[in-house]
Amino acid sequence: MLLKVQNLHKIYKSGTHALKGVSFEVEEGEFLVVIGLSGSGKSTLLRCINRLIEPTSGIVEFNGKDITHIKGEELRKVKMQIGMVFQQFNLIKRKTVLSNVINGKLGSLKTFESIIEKYSDEVYSEAYKCLETVGISDKAKVRADALSGGQQQRVAIARSLMQNPKLLLADEPVASLDPATSNSIMQYFEKINKELGTTVICNLHFLSLVRRYATRVIALRAGEIIYEGSPRDIDENWFKTIYGEEAEEVEIR
Amino acid sequence: MSKQLEVEAQLKSFIEENRRREHKYGLLQAILLDIFFVFYSILVVQRAIYYKYFLDLRDLPFSWTQIIIIFFISIVIGTSWALTRTSLSCKLFGVANENKTTKWTTELFGWFLFDITFIAGWIVTKISIVSLFSSDGLNGAGRLFSALFHPQFGIFDDALFAMIETIYIALVATLISIPPTLIISFFTARNLMRENKITFAIYYVLRIILNFVRSIEPLIWAIIFSVWVGIGPFAGMIALLVHTIASNAKLYSEAIESIEQGPVEAISATGANKVQVVWHAVVPQIVLPFLSFTIYRWDINVRMATIIGLVGGGGIGTMLMQYQGLARWREVGLIVIMIAFVVWIMDYISAKIREAIY
Numbered sequence: 221m222l223l224k225v226q227n228l229h230k231i232y233k234s235g236t237h238a239l240k241g242v243s244f245e246v247e248e249g250e251f252l253v254v255i256g257l258s259g260s261g262k263s264t265l266l267r268c269i270n271r272l273i274e275p276t277s278g279i280v281e282f283n284g285k286d287i288t289h290i291k292g293e294e295l296r297k298v299k300m301q302i303g304m305v306f307q308q309f310n311l312i313k314r315k316t317v318l319s320n321v322i323n324g325k326l327g328s329l330k331t332f333e334s335i336i337e338k339y340s341d342e343v344y345s346e347a348y349k350c351l352e353t354v355g356i357s358d359k360a361k362v363r364a365d366a367l368s369g370g371q372q373q374r375v376a377i378a379r380s381l382m383q384n385p386k387l388l389l390a391d392e393p394v395a396s397l398d399p400a401t402s403n404s405i406m407q408y409f410e411k412i413n414k415e416l417g418t419t420v421i422c423n424l425h426f427l428s429l430v431r432r433y434a435t436r437v438i439a440l441r442a443g444e445i446i447y448e449g450s451p452r453d454i455d456e457n458w459f460k461t462i463y464g465e466e467a468e469e470v471e472i473r
Numbered sequence: 474m475s476k477q478l479e480v481e482a483q484l485k486s487f488i489e490e491n492r493r494r495e496h497k498y499g500l501l502q503a504i505l506l507d508i509f510f511v512f513y514s515i516l517v518v519q520r521a522i523y524y525k526y527f528l529d530l531r532d533l534p535f536s537w538t539q540i541i542i543i544f545f546i547s548i549v550i551g552t553s554w555a556l557t558r559t560s561l562s563c564k565l566f567g568v569a570n571e572n573k574t575t576k577w578t579t580e581l582f583g584w585f586l587f588d589i590t591f592i593a594g595w596i597v598t599k600i601s602i603v604s605l606f607s608s609d610g611l612n613g614a615g616r617l618f619s620a621l622f623h624p625q626f627g628i629f630d631d632a633l634f635a636m637i638e639t640i641y642i643a644l645v646a647t648l649i650s651i652p653p654t655l656i657i658s659f660f661t662a663r664n665l666m667r668e669n670k671i672t673f674a675i676y677y678v679l680r681i682i683l684n685f686v687r688s689i690e691p692l693i694w695a696i697i698f699s700v701w702v703g704i705g706p707f708a709g710m711i712a713l714l715v716h717t718i719a720s721n722a723k724l725y726s727e728a729i730e731s732i733e734q735g736p737v738e739a740i741s742a743t744g745a746n747k748v749q750v751v752w753h754a755v756v757p758q759i760v761l762p763f764l765s766f767t768i769y770r771w772d773i774n775v776r777m778a779t780i781i782g783l784v785g786g787g788g789i790g791t792m793l794m795q796y797q798g799l800a801r802w803r804e805v806g807l808i809v810i811m812i813a814f815v816v817w818i819m820d821y822i823s824a825k826i827r828e829a830i831y
């Protein structure tokens with residue numbers, strides 16, 4: 221088992237109780253999708269897993285090890301094994317695509333080496349390989365902010381591939397992209413999942429994408445898991461429970 | 474399940490507690506501010522308006538007993554007013570009872586404060602239209618202006634040399650300020666320092682020191698340093714340097730605070746260490762604003778260096794002071810024109826450079 225989350229709670233300083241006892245497990249090689257309304261706690265969940273934020277209580281086990289309270293060097297070692305892709309891409313805009321990708325490797329580089337930006341040939345060829353995986357190696361020397369949204373997201377995926385991650389977290393990776401681009405981005409995640417065997421946990425909004433890519437689904441509502449199972453079993457009724465009576469499914473292809 | 478209930482109960486009491494504390498704190502602040510408002514009103518009305526205007530006293534009588542009595546009266550009035558929850562301060566701190574009385578008293582008292590402040594200001598600055606248009610005054614001004622418009626070019630080379638000195642004072646102060654300002658600004662950026670108690674304490678102390686240093690005008694620093702290291706360009710340079718560090722550190726750290734948090738998060742999620750996160754996620758976002766602030770500060774410093782020269786900081790200002798003391802207005806005229814010209818050029822250049830790098 222790669223990841224085990226037990227009775228996870230998160231209460232923000234503002235008092236918002238964003239996660240209320242979430243428990244689930246993820247096997248190696250799965251493509252787990254988390255769905256739920258805006259504000260249901262999806263981002264909070266992902267951020268607790270790679271410890272961008274501190275869970276209030278509960279346990280996160282990664283690779284058989286309790287990582288809920290580790291700190292410093294130990295935490296960095298774990299973060300290096302977990303890649304993350306964001307809705308807003310979060311690239312360094314003024315830097316080239318290539319240096320953005322190499323940023324994914326920082327954890328295993330010496331501090332001084334990374335500051336003077338003198339990298340070994342292996343690092344460069346690795347970066348190019350990651351860019352090729354997402355089909356964008358021809359843009360290596362271009363400034364990141366000169367790319368389209370879809371291209372930027374591919375660079376962000378390449379950056380996380382640079383970590384050789386065991387687990388890849390994606391927080392609504394296609395929410396600011398058009399439908400066609402969304403699909404192509406999701407295909408890269410699928411490829412990484414199938415060919416590299418990387419486990420993926422992905423927050424998504426569109427059920428059509430969920431049905432197409434997920435091997436398993438978790439639905440959150442107000443910080444609690446209300447559905448866990450196969451994407452095929454989400455019928456009209458479940459849909460209304462997850463998204464509310466008013467909701468209607470929109471198709472995206 | 475019981476664990477969840479427990480967490481929820483904990484949470485509720487936590488929120489409740491927070492609200493109570495905030496409310497109490499707000500009321501306390503309102504009381505203090507009301508006391509101040511009342512104290513201020515009584516003093517202004519009594520001293521500026523009554524003594525100075527109606528009685529036209531030159532030396533205002535001063536007695537501690539009187540002040541203390543007024544203070545106690547203010548405490549009584551201010552406190553009881555705030556406790557009725559209808560005062561201006563209650564409204565400001567959000568603890569007021571929202572009703573007609575509140576609206577009425579806050580508006581009336583607000584205008585009252587504004588009016589007495591304006592009237593007192595008028596009286597204190599002795600605004601007098603008469604002296605602005607007296608014939609004596611107009612004649613003097615006329616002589617001065619005609620001299621200024623017939624500048625004496627005989628001192629041009631001396632003035633040019635002094636001008637260059639001024640520009641260099643500003644340039645050197647700005648350049649030397651860069652490394653210390655950079656270092657300080659990272660320690661005074663809230664988003665980098667708030668994580669643990671020790672760094673937050675450093676942040677806090679540094680902020681206070683910077684605020685203090687910045688609140689002292691460069692002119693006063695120049696006076697201090699001209700006593701310390703002797704009158705001349707060096708004193709002027711150090712004065713500018715001190716002020717530049719304090720002002721730019723604030724601007725720099727504000728730039729650091731307003732960076733996009735996303736890239737920072739993304740880089741720390743890869744397992745990079747703190748230094749790497751700052752270097753690869755924070756620094757690329759702030760080089761441009763830093764450059765632009767620094768160039769702008771050089772521009773400001775040229776103007777400041779002129780002023781500082783007036784109190785012995787060297788350069789063109791010192792020269793201006795000397796000729797003004799001798800009432801040689803034609804020489805002063807030349808110097809003023811040169812200053813205006815250089816300031817205009819600097820303004821133009823710095824704007825152009827800042828445009829170009831963005």
Ligand SMILES: Nc1ncnc2c1ncn2[C@@H]1O[C@H](COP(=O)(O)OP(=O)(O)OP(=O)(O)O)[C@@H](O)[C@H]1O
Pocket residue numbers: 232233234236237238256257258259260261262263264265
């Ligand atoms: N930094 C924060 N401080 C305080 N409250 C927060 C913070 N981040 C999120 N929340 C709150 O926690 C709850 C869950 O937010 P979260 O971002 O996890 O939802 P989400 O499911 O990712 O929503 P979305 O689809 O809009 O991204 C929301 O009520 C939100 O307001």
Ligand SMILES: [Mg+2]
Pocket residue numbers: 262263264391392
């Ligand atoms: Mg979210």
